[in-house]
Amino acid sequence: MHEEFKKIISYHQFENNVAAQQNILMDTVEWLCIMSWKSRQEGLLALEAECEELEAHERNILRVGMQLVIDGTDACNIKKYFKNRIRNARSKFEELMFRIIKTGLLSIQCGNNTRIMVLLIDSVIPDNMRKDNFIKDLFAKLELN
Numbered sequence: 001m002h003e004e005f006k007k008i009i010s011y012h013q014f015e016n017n018v019a020a021q022q023n024i025l026m027d028t029v030e031w032l033c034i035m036s037w038k039s040r041q042e043g044l045l046a047l048e049a050e051c052e053e054l055e056a057h058e059r060n061i062l063r064v065g066m067q068l069v070i071d072g073t074d075a076c077n078i079k080k081y082f083k084n085r086i087r088n089a090r091s092k093f094e095e096l097m098f099r100i101i102k103t104g105l106l107s108i109q110c111g112n113n114t115r116i117m118v119l120l121i122d123s124v125i126p127d128n129m130r131k132d133n134f135i136k137d138l139f140a141k142l143e144l145n
Contacts, residue, residue: 010059012091021093022131026138028062028097029121032104033142035066036114044070044109061085062101069109078106099124115139 014020035047047070054063061082068078082102089095103124107117122135131137 008055008060008062010090011094011097012089015091015093018129022129025097025100025125025129026131026134028100029104029118030138030141031062032101032108032121033114033118033138036104036108036112036117037142039108040111040114044072047108061098065101065105069105075106075109078102078109096124096126096129114142 008024011024014024035050038050039047047066051063051066051070054060054066056063058064065078065082068081079102082098086095086098086102089098100121103121104117107120112120118135118138122130125134
């Protein structure tokens with residue numbers, strides 16, 4: 001996993017670079033899987049340290065969303081936050097990333113199995129953005145078989 005995705009504040013800068021988009025997408029999904037597994041093993045509060053590693057910026061949707069989950073924010077309010085961010089997305093890729101992050105974080109919040117979370121996220125990803133064997137490779141990498 002590349003660590004650069006943790007510093008991304010705005011995804012619209014990658015609008016015309018499909019390879020970069022796929023890498024960012026995969027790294028984000030992998031990170032969400034790791035957070036899902038960790039929260040199921042150690043509880044949501046164990047994610048606090050992981051959240052601190054994300055770029056500290058009020059526009060970092062991954063960090064803000066994770067903090068909302070850790071703080072026990074009601075799912076309805078998290079959905080409202082993401083609905084507003086999705087509506088104001090500056091590019092299709094940014095909108096997609098917001099939807100992926102929303103799906104992953106809500107899945108973590110409700111305690112879904114990591115495999116279920118991946119399937120839910122996969123349902124959001126358009127075919128042209130999905131790498132071949134996306135789920136199979138991710139499950140193998142994270143030993144979720």
